[in-house]
Amino acid sequence: MARSRVQTGRYTAEIDDDFVVFLIGIRINKLWKIHKWIGPFLSMPRMLRELRLQPDKGLLGARIALGGRTFTVVQYWRSFDQLEAFAKNPNDPHLPAWKAFNKKVGASGDVGVYHETYRVGAGQHESIYSNMPVMGLAAAGRSVAVGKHSETARARIAGR
Template identity: 55%
Template sequence: MSDPIPRRMTADVDDDFVVFRIGIRINKLWKVHRWLPVFLAMPRMLRELESDPDSGLLRYRTSFGLRNATLTQFWRSFEDLHEYAHDADAEHLPAWQRFSSEVGQSGDVGIWHETYRVRPDDHESVYVNMPPFGLGAATDLVPATGDRETAADRLGPPADGESADDD
């Protein structure tokens, strides 16, 4: 575990990247035989991705709730994510096929995902007294000073039709 950095920092990202959020919701707690295999598939995928530095996965973080587990992943590109998801020799595609055939739309366990393609100047971050975290752990951290002092500075110029004061 890294120590907190005792100042304001921001993620230094000059290229496109992808934020991929995926999760599981246990709808019927007593149907362990339905949700446990789904739950256990993700660690296998993560080990596989971590063992391949060229996979495009930059970093991930898992969060747990009462009936939910959410995984936030940072990817180098959508193409890398898509390639992994459709690779017949990787862990994901067979796991997805098993879920579809064994659980399907039974309602016993839910899965979901959201994909966000992020372009330069369309994101900002700040970390104060934090160890590397989130996007800052997936990329480089730099001091949030000078032209990176405020959220508006870090976010870049407004898009066409927006003013700097838009919320």
């Protein structure tokens, strides 16, 4: 199914086993210092492209969001171990990009970065998508029509 096609009606996400939600973002603190933020800004799409070409590394899905000067990537990973392995592997694009960021930007305050990591136990999540394309956790797992036993958030989270 084309992910941009709207699914009319109400859907929820199903995903097997535990998974990790990883938020990573960049904030452009000094817009005029493009030479400081363009490298880190462009490195994330390259990383995501590589991860999509190598699904065995553990990335299940990702979505980029913009909020003011902050770009956030919401990522869904099969496990924390796979996320950490990608981050620490010198042959993957993250570690070289992180080293370049620290060398070029460091503690200057020109560009900010952050990340948050959440381990989610099997069945410890719920979601609803009403008249939306398949996105988020539904794209990382499966998009499933809401049924009579999954009408409410409480029912969806309790029913797993």
